[in-house]
Amino acid sequence: MNINNSLIVALLSLSFITPLTLANENLDASYEQALIAFQNDEFASAIIHLKNIIQANPTHMPSRVLMAQILITQGNGSAAQIELDRARDGKVDNDRLITLYGQAYLLQGKYDQALEIAQLGQRNKQIENELLLIRGQAFIGKKQYKLADKAFIAALSMKPKNQIALLGRAQIAFQESNVNKALAYIDLSLSSVKPFINGWVLKAKILHRLGDRQGALLAINEALKINDKHLSARLTIAMLHIELQEYQQAVAHVDFILAEIPNEPRAGYLKAIINASMPNNNNAANNKLTEVIATLSAVPPEVMKNTPDYYFLAGLTNFQFGNLNDAHRYLSYYLNYVEYDIDTVRMLASIEIQQGDLNSARHLLIKTNVARPGNADILTLLGLTYLQLEDSAKAQFYFEKVVDSYPNSTVSVSNLARSKMQSGDYKAAIEALSAIKDNKINGTQIKLLLIDAYQNTQKYPLAIDIAKSLVAEFPQDSFFQQRLGMLYGLNRELASARAAFEQALVLDKANIIAMVHLARMDNIMGDYDKALSFLETKLALFDKNILLMTEISDSYLFKKDIENAQLWIQKSYAQDPNDFYVVLKLSRILVKQNQLDAAIDLIDEFIGHNAKEPQALLTLAKLYQQQNKHPQAVLALREYVEKSRRKEKALIVLAKAQLQAKDNIGAVRSYKKAIIADDKYLPAYIGLVNLTIKNKNKAFALSLISSIGDITQSTSLTAVFKGDLYLALGDHKQSIKFYQSALNKSAQKQAILGLYRNYQQQEQVSKAIKPLQQWLKSYPNDMLVAIALADSYKGSKQLTKAAEHYQALMVKFGPLPILLNNAASIEFTLGNTEKAKQYAQQAYDYLPENVAIIDTLAWIKSRLGEHQQAIALFRLALSKDFDNAEVKYHIAVTLYALSREVEAKKYLIEAIDSEQTFPEKTAAGALLKQW
Template sequence: MPENTPPRSPRHAKFCALTLTLATLLGVFGPHQSLAADAKASKYYEDALTRYDKKDLDGAIIQLKNALQIDKNMLSVQMLLGKALLQNGDVVAAEVALTEALRLGVNRAEVVIPLGQAYLAQGKQKLILGQPQFSLAGLPAAVQRELLLLRSAASADLGDLRGALKAIDEARAIDSTLPSVWLAEVPIRIRARQFREATEAAQRALALAPDSAEAWYQKGSILHVSGDLAATLAAYDKALTLEAGHVEARVARAGLYLDLGRQPEAASDVGELKRIAPKEPRAAYLRALLAERDNKPELARSALKDLVGLIDPVPIDFIRYRPQLLMLNGLAHFGLNEREKAKQYLEAFQKTQGNSAASKLLAQIYLGESNVDRAIEVLETYLKAQPADGQAMTLLGSALLSKGHHARAASLMQQALKTNDAPEFRTVLGLSLIRSGQSGNGVVELEAAYKKDPHQTQAATVLIRLYLRSGQASKAALIGENLVKQQPSNASFFNLLGMARGESGYLAGARSAFEQAIKLDDRLVSPKINLARLEIASKSYDAAAARLAAILKIDEKNTEAMYEMASLSDRRDQAAETQRWLEKANDLSGPKETRWGLALSDFHLRNGRPSPALEVAKQVSAKAPDDLSVLMAYAKAQLASSDSIGAKASLTSATRVADYNPVSQLQIAVLQLAANNVAGAAYSLEKALSGQPDYLPAMALMTEVELRQAEPAKAEKRARDIVAKNPKRAIGYSLLGDVAIARGQTPAALDAYRRAHQLEPSTDTLLRLFRTLAAQDGGKPAQLLAEQWMKIHPKDALTQRAMADGYARTGNFIMAKTAYEGLIKMSPDDSPALNNLANVMLRLKDPEAVKTSEQAVAKNPGNPNAIDTLGWALSQSGQNDRALQLLRDARLRDPGNPEIRYHLAVVLAQTDRKTEAREELEAALKSGQVFESSADAGALLKSLK
């Protein structure tokens, strides 16, 4: 068991000795005030939950808002409020509440579906397909299925029918036994006029759910567009028999009755719609049609006003993917002679259905505005699809007569490249290749140009920057020295020379060059910034701050200076200032500038904020999709956001871009392993070793990869090669030990690990040996080894943690308590250690367990394990009201954790919420995970039935 694996015991597996990497992924949400919420707020929530279950949405929303008046950070309140608002039709407020719940730490699986529904209702389809929070990665299968259906709907709205069907196929791959995964296909097929496929999908749904009103309605929709009106009516009748409140079926049947001239039946359905859906705009349009047929123009006009009164207040972006509503509101405004407003909706409708008859109305509006060109364009497009439409042909003829014939000439220009060997052309060619992403070939051309003519200063300056970027500072310095000899009065060349000298370690020479550049041209900002960098590096913080402030006083949009201000703030541990400067620099960056975005993404990752890191990385990727640094940053952010699929794709691109650079390929391989792409890591390492066969870090990592690929013979051969080439290094023996462990050869592993530790005594070699000894004699040899090491290295926190975990794992809670207390003395802010200590105290029935677990939560407020431990400790001390709130919070953050759900169920049962307790226990036991309280969970579930 790795040193950071949580120790286990029969009652409570809630130790969370997390690695540093995992801890950074949990996020920091600031002081978690909701953990100490007022009891009255909790009562408001429980009452709201009861009202919500009884469909009293208005009452539930009032009570939830009352709770938020007391404590706005109650995660469970924000979550339920979002769901209630969504069901009540207030989608904007629902999005706000659900987003706040996500910020507070609710598990994405809990919020992604209602949040996606809120986005769809607002016309934010592109965001559903593009935002990281709607990624499938890391979600349970059932949630992935529902999210895929949402993504299908979004793709269909955007006109991507192929993508919509692909998403449905992926949903069916998860579970094809649900009617929803078949019904989702029907409207897409209808839109594509693929009626046979639509019918097959509807029949599959009906076979699975013969009493589904939605399935019968969808079948009726297919029959309707196919022209079988008698069968259509029968299907709609069946749907409404099964569910009288099915609005879509009621609207469709009323419209069909009108088409058939059966006005009394249509009026009956329209009247029912007014009762069950008073805010349904299509019902208002049907009322207008009925009034018009009854020759009641004032009543028709009143109905049209009702319609526009319902749709106009809604921002057009909210309904831009609802063509029926766009068309109806356009027609209504046209009927009310409100042409400007009609144009807005008809134009939006035309973007989704360009070949409809609405084009003719638009053309009339354009002609009325004397916008003849636009009218011609619309009509010509329409007539390509409907060449026999006489009205459209007449309108187009009128437009052409009023405008006259004109020809559109488009001349395309091509730029030819000259093939002579003039150095200036090679310079241009080199720059062109670099800008198109072919930097390797571009450097070759620039070097050839500079070699042939050292006065090719443009080639020289670009080469200096490229050499500095690739770590070839000495080459850059040589060219810089030549430049300043050629042009001793050129301040920019002295600045470049200073940069090259600084990268090569000649700091005094760098300062001298920068100062000479400023002396030659005081207006040049770059050498001033470079001097500030030198001052930051030498800890002359006040001097650097003054220099940068002077630059920004003259040019408040200088992003270079802003970045250095961020670096300075970071050195001074001023996180908020660091973020402010980075965000400001990134906001002001140009369309090709990636540095500030990369720095901001890295800052978010370092501070445990994967979501904003990913969002920034994505924005930067749009600027430079083939840049190696961008690809690596994007992959890191994707990994931190649990999007291993996306990370694999980014790293595959990075492997291609990195070519055979061993250092870059090694970094890519490490990230590929983090993405669980062992084959990808192997490929990157093969490229690294092709470029440098004896590159030790790549050889060592390839050995580990071969072990993961179940190829111990290859791994052993490579490890022995490392030993042969590096006989005095520990790494080869450590790897031989790993090979022996993989083969189950514990004695051989111990010999290898001991040899490694003898050669290079370190925490790494000790912990390998410790882990192997932990399985022997109840872990006593391992503990003795760690205790002896700690006497010599009393500040080794990693070994102290391993020792503490070992005591807890073997049930020696008294020693574990002492060891964790020692670890906390070394690292007072170590939330996992505090949480583990609290769990040990629970075993020992120590009344200080609550206090210690509160400290763990205070250090890491978003950690569901720590919150659960505090809730469980409170329940053990009889504080069930507060425990219930905390355990609800933990369950929302980590719904896949059966132990948390069991703890919540215990407190729910104790507070007489038996139905909810049963739901939590059933979910925990169906999770398929082995958890320590499973037997207790089963017994409790039986007692509640």
Template sequence: MKIRNRVLAAVLVLAAAGGLPGLASAETAAEYYDEARGYFDKGKYRSAVIELKNALQAEPGHAPSRLLLGRIYLMRGDAAAAEKEFRKAREAGAARSDWLEPWGRSLLASGQAEKVLAQLEPQEEDGPELKAAIFELRARALAAEGRFDEAAKALDQALEIQPERASALLVKARLALQGGRREEAQDLLDRAVKADPSLAEGWVFKAQLAQEAGELKDASKYFREALKAEPENPLALAGLAQSQLLLGETEKAAKTVAKLRERWPDGYLVNFLRGWVALAQNRLEEAGESLTRALNQAPDHAPSLFMLGIVHLQQGHFNQAIERLGSYVKKVPGDNTARRLLGAAFLKVGKPEKAIDVLQAGVKEGSADPRLLALLGNAYLRIGENAKGMHYLEQAAEQEDSPAIQTQLALGYMATGKTGEAVKRLESVVAEAEGPGYADLLLIMSLLKKKQFDEAEQAAGNLREKLPDSPVPLNLLGVARLGKDDLEGARKAFEEALRLQPDFSVARVNLALLDQQKGDLEAARRQLDKALAADRNDLNVLMARARLELQAGDQEAALKWFRKAHERNPDAVAPALVLIDHHLRAGEPFDALNVANAIHERQPKDPRVLEALARSQLAAGEVSGATATLRKLDALMPDDPRVRYRLAQAYMKQDKPDLAEDALREALRRDPRHLPSLLLLGKIALDKGDAESALSIARRIKKDMPKQAAGDALEGAAQMAAGHYADAVRAYRAALDKQPSSTLLLDLYRAYEKAGRRQEGETLLRDWLARYPQDASARLALADALMAAGDYKEAARHYRQVVDRGVRNLVVLNNLAWALLEIGDAECIRYGKQAYELAAKRPEVLDTYGWCLVRSGKADQGLTLLQEAAVRAPHMPTVRYHMAVALKETGRGDEARKELQRLLKKNPRFPEADKARALLESLGG
């Protein structure tokens, strides 16, 4: 149950009860103050408050008593009372350095960030410690208003004055965590508590992080450290009680709650925690009384509503459970545990339609929770909508990353199990169940998922006896037989299911699948068309129709059906994801983004949708949007390394490699063997010129994943960066042997080139092309090498093979034209023109095409192109030489001579310089 964060949030808004009134005394305020100070130093805050109130009764303007009383109120969570005392201390003449910082903290604790920003500015006469405190307070206020960049700047100012200011480091840690940089946050937090071990706020924050990570024992330890510094800290007491309850340490939690109760004898949070303790001890009546008191005091306290709903469920008071859980779900619509309980309560009182409303809303909120889906499927079965029921049950079973589903109660309350023990519990529930076969259904689906088809067939037969008029058991029987390759038996079961319910589309789709397996696609189409005639919007049928066309090889028809599935079921995730992937593959990022935004509006919390939205945003260049989306996804999937890897990619697109590194380290904390994160970390190291770090990562990959080519490939890249070309050859060769690919081949070829072993590189390319003649990348690399070596005829042969396969690449066409020109082949004009049509303003393309025309006797046409090339690239002497030749060939010798004179004066050395001099001499220059 996700209670802990709600408890902590609730504690933040507590207001402490007032202290006991002081007694009149002849003692002076100073004497009372001294007594109070002694109590304070011993942690006896209640006694200290009594003495301080006595002091202020004796002397209302006693500033030290005001300051200490405000400090105690602030420690105990009564921010309003604390602010009042600090203000009165100021009026009583307390030094600015004594009252200003705690006053600012009390304003922040009572939600008055704007007042801090308006009234707290460092003054010239302030000492360095006070200036640092003011900058920190401003940073906290700015962060409270969501102005995180400004908050970071204010913190830098504070830490410039006091580099190890613990409370400022703590705020910086919170900003790092808010920005998704968990590792940085942890480091800053560790620095903070090391700099000031008595900083209770630091220990509480450390405990909260541990709680969120599920490290409850560590959380308890850190909360105790906070209580050593501040024995009455409400956040620490409440957090400790919560951790103890979640650890099952109910007796310890009861004692912690008792301590909290000493401070707030009848506060709503105390009553809530008392109710939680009583519920954990199965004292349901007492739990109900405490939680009811909590709600009387704080009617909107959501955790109390939730807990009281659980109490009513366990007492069998289902209508009261519905009332409480219904109110809770309205306040916290994303809590699917509560939705499941509320849905189960509706089923228990015989209202499956109400259960469907509640559970369906959870699906629309983006839940892929298999337990909620399974319960929704059961609700649909209860009202006879078998196709929909099976659809949701299948969705539940298909959640690959979720544990297998088990039944804990006949009403459908679901929990998870990962091993064969889960199936044993299911079998036990089936034997004892009194319901209409729901537990049997889940058992069968679990067996099918585990590919235990014999057991599934037997269980489906048993269910058929219990539900003789339902098509569902027959459909499951058919699926089990299909898994056993009993195609005839499967067909009979599906056909019998359709005799019982002709519009049962699930069985119709399965029959179509059998026809597809036989290769009879027309028969499969007929089956699916019958299903669509009954319900043209049926998502499963539309998706099956699309997959059928994919099998037939008709991509356009498949896409048409996927679009229909999406248009007719705008809430459905599956067709939207297919369309998004299609648009991204087709290089249509904005179309992908349109689809992603539309499904995100309808399913804002579905991790699959968020991941697809982030990919679309990145492809469309909306990097900041992708970053925000990935942070939301990270909150939903805090243990998944893939999210942090995607976030690192987004940071790289923003040219923020340091943030990318932080994200990747967090990904590797979650999964030390996450290969994409390791490789991107290696790339960042190479980009920074740190070949040694990249080499270290490569060796780590090779050690942990010796069969992966990626480790050798990264080692090759690191060795290339370090100038160790022979070592790079060895590494790339090892990678290529493990995973033959064009990319690794070309990496190895470049390593050969750098190592001065060009001939071996060419042999490598020729051998590869003998095995993979269709590899255009390898053929182009060989053609480029031959071109560089002056073997124009052989280079032209390879370029032409690539072009003849339909490749219209500018560089390839231009190079082919040039190679043909060098061997005097008039075909150079054809390919030069094709390159020109692709890029009519590129000077190198104009030069190639123009020079081809000149050399082929079409100097007039060629001159026009060469003149334009010369204007666009006046720095390229070869172009100007070609233009001079064209001028001479068109009878404009004087202009040619002047051009050559200017050219050779400015560029005495270039590849055609000797030819230019000879031409100039022939022109009388």
């Protein structure tokens, strides 16, 4: 059970976590009884078992999932959703939950949410088929019948006799008054071995529409034979009896519904009709209709009685006094009279830039520049707008126009340098700034920009020299001393850094930044108590200072004192709940305490009060992902993209989240949008080409690889991607050729691992051994390649050598879970069962939520005859990765050993039908024939 490369990377980035306690054997036995009861439609019995399990162990996720299934079967969507939420919080695989969520939403009439979660992707055919059905039913609920029919047709193309799809098409045909077509679909569905009750109910309704009440009664009676507790069938038959004036026969059905749902409105209505129509009944229906009249108080607009110049004067006055909203309103009025007035546009754009309404400012300035081109103020504001939008190229374009007109303007050159720094061209920025650094007007600002440029290029000594010149020029300025201290710190001149920060405090006893840096130096040195004592002394002087309280919280975090860290960050938060720096710190502490819901609520509340802060949406999305709530994360990131200034970067983040949510189509769309936003943005091309290769779209992939070559001018990188493409297409000869070509040009790790995968797929892993060994001579600490070499030994039947190799790796890198897991598999094959079991258990203790590790331990237990324990572990693995073919094969073998043949065959067939490959797939096929 070797772990694939992407999983290896994920495992290596995780910290070891405390092992979870396995459910005891009694709980596992109860779960199996519940499952058997569910499969026999004995729901009450199943629920009793599940409630007992959940009461004993609320984290038993398979029970949560099964409870949700039963509740959905019983029509209780809201209760099912609660169980599904708990299962999702328990990190049950999204593929296992996605269709159940869709069904729960449909039962509650939450059609938009059903559509949102039922996004099609590249899951197995069964799941994709169920998602199509959910989409069809949701579109019917929204009365979007053409979209619904399209979904059902797609579902039927996958499963031609799917009853739900047939009944869905019948509903649509019925809606379009095509009764014969509707009945044909229904009869086709009813020809199934086990027809759905809803087919008979729908047929009854159609026959009723045709006026055939007796035929409708016959159909609904067939429905009640299947389930005499079906509320919709009871409601339909009651209505038919009332229309036939058979009131006494209707009473029992209506009373049954009202006993189950006392406030069911339709049943209440029918009951009122019965009461009013029955002989000797004096009860009268008392329908009270209430009308709510909404009265809007008309607020008359402010009447401006003076000339239009008054609008400008009012706007100018408010602008000068800082009343920006009123200023904006008056100036906008004036612009209606005097179009493209430069002074008015300048003030309006400045207000919008200051308030963060950058797109509005950009639109106004571009229109003005077209109408009145060449104005330096308008061009400068356009440059500043694009600078804040982080569109460095356009900012440079406008700033260069100003510099062309005013080459001696230090402001213009400084702005141009800022745009070059933002684009990463620090060399050009330094050249521009160096030419004007001795200018006496704005000289200080220019030197500060130069310091930033040198700092960002890690030329700390040059930055320190300029900072020293500022200190010499302004010896009483605390800020320049503080800036110098930061540069000394970056250059690892700690004694000089401390001296500079202390001098900054001498010059200004209120320099909070200098205090914070002095405390951080103590924390870095491990002297946490000294840092805390210093900060608390300063806080006594500067009561309730947010930055000091936040730094005290960080100091307690260094001490691993979470409780006090949270106490102090909450004090900061109480002072200013709209400071995102503080909110972010508090959310991280809540996460450390496993209070994810509280962290989400905190960020959500912040967003409600600070709608223009995109970083909060990014944080919210990450929290949702930690809760396995991928659709919610995607929604948050869509809003993040809208509010982000760098669309291409934000779209990459969205695309990756969509991939986690299994929305491959959405991810492709996001990658394409990122390329449109910036056609030279390499991460967008790489993300899209990897996805295109996975989808085996050869022509599009080659086009993207060509574009990557144009951007990077790297023939080795393009060769790697071509190797990946032909590997995905199954053309091993071409793939190997491109990987070898890439390796001849440069050391490409992706190429050496690609060679290994090629030989592995061809079952010729012995050919991979030599190139892997050569790579490790040059890069002896490359653990991924070392694991590939061990796997190659295993695949070429050199098991002892593979085991020895893993022993050496564990000595070198420590007992990492991945090494323990893979070593366990090999030791078991060698017959060292106790050592194998020990390694597997140790790996599981480190990473109890990793599916590959759970599977290894379970498979070893299964083959050692510990079938019940193995089953519990396999169930856990499938709850986290519902579509894992290898786990399904292993659980099938184990169930068969327990004489659970029906369920065993079901899992075995699913494993064989899966498009996934796993080492024992051939054995699985042979086993099915044997069974």
